[in-house]
Amino acid sequence: MNKILLVTRPQHDETTNYLYYWSGQVIEEAKKRNFEVLDLKGTKANAKDFAGRLKKVNPGLLFFNGHGNSDSIAGHDDEILVSLDKNEKLLKDKIIYALSCSSAKNLGRSAIKNGAKSFIGYKEDFVFMSEDNKSTRPTEDKTAKLFFEPSNLVVTALIKGNSTLEAYNRSQEKFKQNLRKLLTSESPQEDRTPIPLLMWDMSNQSCLGDNNAKV
Amino acid sequence: MNKTKQKLNEDIKRLVIERLRKIPSGKKISIGGEGNFTPQELIVRVEKNDEIGQKIVEIQMKFLQSFKEGLLFNE
Numbered sequence: 001m002n003k004i005l006l007v008t009r010p011q012h013d014e015t016t017n018y019l020y021y022w023s024g025q026v027i028e029e030a031k032k033r034n035f036e037v038l039d040l041k042g043t044k045a046n047a048k049d050f051a052g053r054l055k056k057v058n059p060g061l062l063f064f065n066g067h068g069n070s071d072s073i074a075g076h077d078d079e080i081l082v083s084l085d086k087n088e089k090l091l092k093d094k095i096i097y098a099l100s101c102s103s104a105k106n107l108g109r110s111a112i113k114n115g116a117k118s119f120i121g122y123k124e125d126f127v128f129m130s131e132d133n134k135s136t137r138p139t140e141d142k143t144a145k146l147f148f149e150p151s152n153l154v155v156t157a158l159i160k161g162n163s164t165l166e167a168y169n170r171s172q173e174k175f176k177q178n179l180r181k182l183l184t185s186e187s188p189q190e191d192r193t194p195i196p197l198l199m200w201d202m203s204n205q206s207c208l209g210d211n212n213a214k215v
Numbered sequence: 216m217n218k219t220k221q222k223l224n225e226d227i228k229r230l231v232i233e234r235l236r237k238i239p240s241g242k243k244i245s246i247g248g249e250g251n252f253t254p255q256e257l258i259v260r261v262e263k264n265d266e267i268g269q270k271i272v273e274i275q276m277k278f279l280q281s282f283k284e285g286l287l288f289n290e
Contacts (some may be wrong), residue, residue, distance in 0.1 A: 015245045067248035078248070101247035125247035127274065132241045143242060193238040196278035203277070 001095070001215050004059035005030045005159065006038040010045040010066045010076040014135060018128070019065035019099060021138040022148035026063060026155045033159050035061075045075035047087070054090045061095050061215050063155050068100030071107055084110055091116040095164060095213050097154045101125040104206040118164040118209035120154050120171075126201055129194045146182075146194055147201060150174035158215050165211035175202035231275045232258050246270060 007027060011020040020041065030037050038053050040046075045066065053059070064081070067074045072083030080086055084107060092115035098108070104121035111119050128148070134141035150171045157167035175198055182192050238244075238254035245251045249267055252260070260268035 014243075014251045015247075018245070069248070074248075125249070125270065127247065128245050129238075130243050130245065130251070132243055193234075193242070196234075196275050197244065199278045199281055200274045203281070 001060035002058070003034060003159075003215065004036045004038065004057060005061045005063060005155075006040065006050075006053060006057075006059040007063045008040045008045040008050060008066060008073075008075050008081060009042075010074070010078075011042045012077050016066060017135070018130060018138045018141075018144060018148070022144070022152060023063065023065045023099070025139065026152050026159075029156050030159050035159055040075070043076050045081070046079055047075065047081050050075065050081045051087050051090060054087075059094070061155070061158060062091070062097070064096070064098040064100050064103075066100050068098065068103045068107075070102040070105035073098055073100045073103050073107065083107065088114055091119075093117060095158060095215060096120065097158070097167075098122070099126060099151055104204075104208060108206065108208045112209040116209060117213040118207065118211070120164060120168055120205070120207050122201065122204045123206050124200070124204040126151075126204075127197045128201070129197055143194060146178045146198060150178065150202070161214060163211060164207055164209070164213045168205070168207035171205065172202060175205075227272060227276065228261055228264070231261055231272050234275055235261065235271070 007023055009020045009023045010016045027037050027039060038057060038059060040049055064073045067078055072080045075081045082088060088111060091111045095117050096119045098121035102124055104123045108119035108121050128144055130144045131141050138144060153171045153174050154167045157170045179195060179198050182195050235254050235258050243251045243253055257271050261271055
């Protein structure tokens with residue numbers, strides 16, 4: 001598989017702004033590892049550019065950031081990039097990580113049936129807690145870090161040559177580490193409030209398709 | 216809905232609201248495409264029992280259930 005990573009990262013509301021900045025760390029890591037990165041950011045995260053780049057460059061690894069539902073993943077201004085009846089065939093032979101709500105439920109399963117190698121995503125809404133005074137500097141938000149660090153590990157593990165199952169397991173372990181850290185008695189009570197949300201994301205993260213697939 | 220079930224649902228709502236009250240001000244919760252909410256906004260949603268409120272109840276109850284199931288500590 002080629003060392004080309006395609007990232008979609010719209011930035012049109014508070015949630016996508018967080019996804020935009022945190023996915024930037026994955027992009028930096030990919031570049032360090034000599035990956036070619038196709039960065040469809042902001043308004044570039046649209047269906048035309050998405051389909052065009054996939055057809056022209058054929059990246060092996062896709063990292064979606066954005067809103068979604070069980071049947072689709074969206075880009076800028078919630079334009080559908082891929083769904084059960086749009087662009088799904090373009091996912092054939094790809095390894096996919098979708099930080100996009102509920103997409104592992106139907107779209108992920110359907111993508112695997114239609115030839116995608118592996119699909120890691122979430123069966124329900126991806127939820128996170130953030131600090132109001134960090135909304136302009138999301139990567140400095142230590143509360144949000146509890147959620148985005150495990151998420152980012154999926155792709156950083158893949159670009160380091162791990163299999164999809166290994167990448168999923170690393171992400172799960174990071175979720176657990178963060179949960180344990182918050183559960184320790186030394187933590188002040190106020191720091192424990194993200195726990196139910198972390199638990200939710202961890203238990204809804206799902207790895208479908210070929211567990212041994214590698215980039 | 217029978218009275219026992221209604222009472223149980225009210226007890227669950229109260230429990231979730233108490234848990235939401237422990238979230239410090241200055242924190243927000245993002246729920247997928249539904250948007251970002253302050254703890255106070257979520258309390259109102261739980262009281263109204265709308266879609267967001269039901270989602271928050273589901274998240275909190277799943278967390279409490281996970282202790283029973285040992286999900287976090289079972290390797």
